[in-house]
Amino acid sequence: MGKSCCQTPEPDTAAHNDPRWRRVLWIALIANAAMFVVEMITGIAADSRSLQADALDFFGDAANYAISLGVAGMALAWRAKAALIKAATMLAFGIWVIGYAIYGLIAGADPEPSTMGIVGTLALATNVIVALMLFRFREGDANMRSVWICSRNDAIGNIAVLGAALGVFGTGQAWPDLLVASIMAGLAFWGSIEVFGQARRELAHE
Secondary structure, three states: OHHHHHOOOOOOOOHHHOHHHHHHHHHHHHHHHHHHHHHHHHHHHHOOHHHHHHHHHHHHHHHHHHHHHHHOOOOHHHHHHHHHHHHHHHHHHHHHHHHHHHHHHHHOOOOOHHHHHHHHHHHHHHHHHHHHHHHHHOOOOHHHHHHHHHHHHHHHHHHHHHHHHHHHHHHOOOHHHHHHHHHHHHHHHHHHHHHHHHHHHHHHOO
């Protein structure tokens, strides 16, 4: 069991250049770019740290999908290097979000739970659809796996945003929103470590 859990899967040399893979990436890129605009505007209007954090995550994912499209037909080493860049952006996102959550705790915040709930539901639906489309490509190389991890973390984060909306509504306080923003930062850290580790192993075997 330990071996099956920890062993690095052999990269699928054909899957990364699969037209279906490229098509799914284009759909994911457009959906994430659109949701970045929607969540950033509503997140600022609702004074929600978790919505704004999720908006930036959508922006980062759209950029990552663009990178994946750019290196899809290249050699494994280039795809692994692209995955390292994406791991670094995930780490930077996590650091920014945790810092912004701390700022909100100090400066104070007054998030609007109904807006959080409506937009969070829309974001969850978007990410679940994208994650389902990417599921078949989850065991590819580090570049492909990084895309799956981003989508998986996004869906988890959206569920957490909905929980934050309920928490803010039930308590009348901002701390559930700040807590969820911190959890999303943790997901970014975790995903960054996963992608970085696999990309380094692939580069080591080149």
